[in-house]
Amino acid sequence: MAASGLAKWASELAKGVHGYWANGRWTPLAISARHRARLRKETLLSGGEWPYDAVRREPRTRMKGHKVDREAAIKRARTVELMEKMPQLLAEMKKRRWERKLKS
Known part of the structure; x- marks a missing residue:
């Protein structure tokens, strides 16, 4: 199930994690976040790799007080x-x- 769903949405997921800029406008993905999360979970549980995660930045070290x-x-x-x-x-x-x- 996950492999077929991933193959179906691979081109859309490759555009960006949450969306992408196209023609000067922000365009959200055609796949919903819930459906994307379900695909990710199924892929990881079946032992596959999920290369579509967002790049995590290190947190700012902001001083309190x-x-x-x-x-x-x-x-x-x-x-x-x-x-x-x-x-x-x-x-x-x-x-x-x-x-x-x-x-x-």
Whole structure:
């Protein structure tokens, strides 16, 4: 049963898993999803191969949670880095202020 049904619909199934683009329009398959699933099941149970499955993409690794929580550690590290530079920055600021005061 499965082999005859598969032979009958092989050209239609080869067009795409759910449908195909033809003449700038999306065209669904002429075989219903239920009938396609039944054919697939019968083919696999009889030991045949089913080459018409869709290509599976790997799932996106989307991070959950709030952005502020994820970036808090980065901000704390940057604050520590800037605090280490603070004495040098203050000295440079005082020097610029002193030079500006001397000019006027």
